[in-house]
Amino acid sequence: MTSRLGELMQYLYHGPLARSSSCCRDLMLSLQTCTSAGWSDVLAGLMNDTPPGCNATSTDLKPNGDCGNAGLAMVYLVTYLVMTFLVVINMYIAVILENFSQVRHLHQL
16 A cells, blocks of 8 residues: 555655655655645646656556646646645634634533
8 A cells, every 4th residue: 555655646746755655755745735835846746747857758557657747737736735725624613613612611600
């Protein structure tokens, strides 16, 4: 599982953080992207679709080499960011409502 995730992240983003296939670095890349810190670097790596920035030599696993796809990169990153922002915003709302409920309960006593 870890090597598959590492290969996927390495295929999606060709930056220095994704050159290792360790699970810890893959999770750090996902966390960095979902907090909107450095998403432009991830998008640049995903949209890298022309040599000399990428190696266009095709293999069985990578028919386009290690080149990205600009259209698919935008769709993937926008979808990922919207979904993670919804989760993060819902967590903020849940914490605020929980604190409000506790204060209201203490005030009633």
